[in-house]
Amino acid sequence: MARTQAKDHAAKQEAILEAAARVFASEGFDRASMAALAREAGISKANIYHYYDSKDALLFDLLDSHLKALRDRLVAVKLEGLSPPEKLAALCIEVLLAYQGADNAHRVQSTGMDHLPEDERQILAAYQRDMVRLVSSVVAENAPEVFEHDPAKLRQVTMSVFGMLNWHYMWNAGADDAARRAYGAQVAQLTLGGLKAL
Template sequence: MARTRAEDFEEKQHQLLLTAAHVFATQGMDKASMSQIALEAGVSKSLLYHYYPSKDALIFAIIHTHLNELETALQRATDPDLPPGPRLEKLVLTMLEQYRGADDQHIVQLNAGQALSDDQRVRLLQLERRIVRHFSAVICEIHPILDRPERPLLMPVTMSLFGMLNWVYMWFRDGGPVSREDYAKLATTLILEGVKAVR
């Protein structure tokens, strides 16, 4: 007989993924075991394997859930009524807010490497590209010259912005001298003012 889904299934699943992300982030992909994750999450090993039949399935679920939540938040934050500059800043701040408390998931994403199958990597890449397009579309609207066929600089500029945002977890601390709002303005300004000097 198939298991019935508990009313709090999604909440428990979310907590399980958070716990697993913490174990992977602190122990490493190779050292962390499904037994250890089950123990830390307070569930049976059989229940863990019921929902995630392998370690790579669990790692994929952590990253896919993290990226899917980010993409959904960016969709909601996209405001066509805002001028492009403030719209970009709003997207940057949304991304920084989504990163709040998500250091473990971020570390898992950066270090998943060979733990994932080719199919899993392709599916995550498709999701990552949708996330990137939210930003590149606005940057292109602000500086169309970046998308010239003879000198395609739109993607390098966009990924430079991601380079700033994706490493925030290494140094940013809530309650410090720079708030997320401050850094959203700073990162946006660096891009918008910096591209003016790009030839």
């Protein structure tokens, strides 16, 4: 007979993922143990194995849920009716709002993917490619004459946008909605200003 899930299974699993993000971010994946993860989550080591059979499985689920949610949130931004500069600002702001409360998962993303097998890395990379394609298409809309015959330059500018957004947490930890919106708009302005010089 199949074992039924507890009513609070999803909530406990989410708590485990949040605890894992904290431990992986502070200790590193290699040094973190299942015992430390269980302790941080406030459950027994035996209990954590009801949810994840290994540290690797926990890492993948953490990054998969983080990147999928980020991708889904970004592609859901309503861009219809906006001008190209407004579209870029909307996406930059949404990335920073989506990162709010996810700094630990974001840190783990930058260091943890190499610990996963190739097939799992490809799943996570697909989420990233979806986001890069979206932002890239909007960057291109803002200067089609610059990028029409130079896809390498378009990629460089697109990744520069992500670079400015992705490292925001390093120097502005705990930024609230207003600060994130302001900086997202500033990144868009910096990018648009830079496009004029290309």
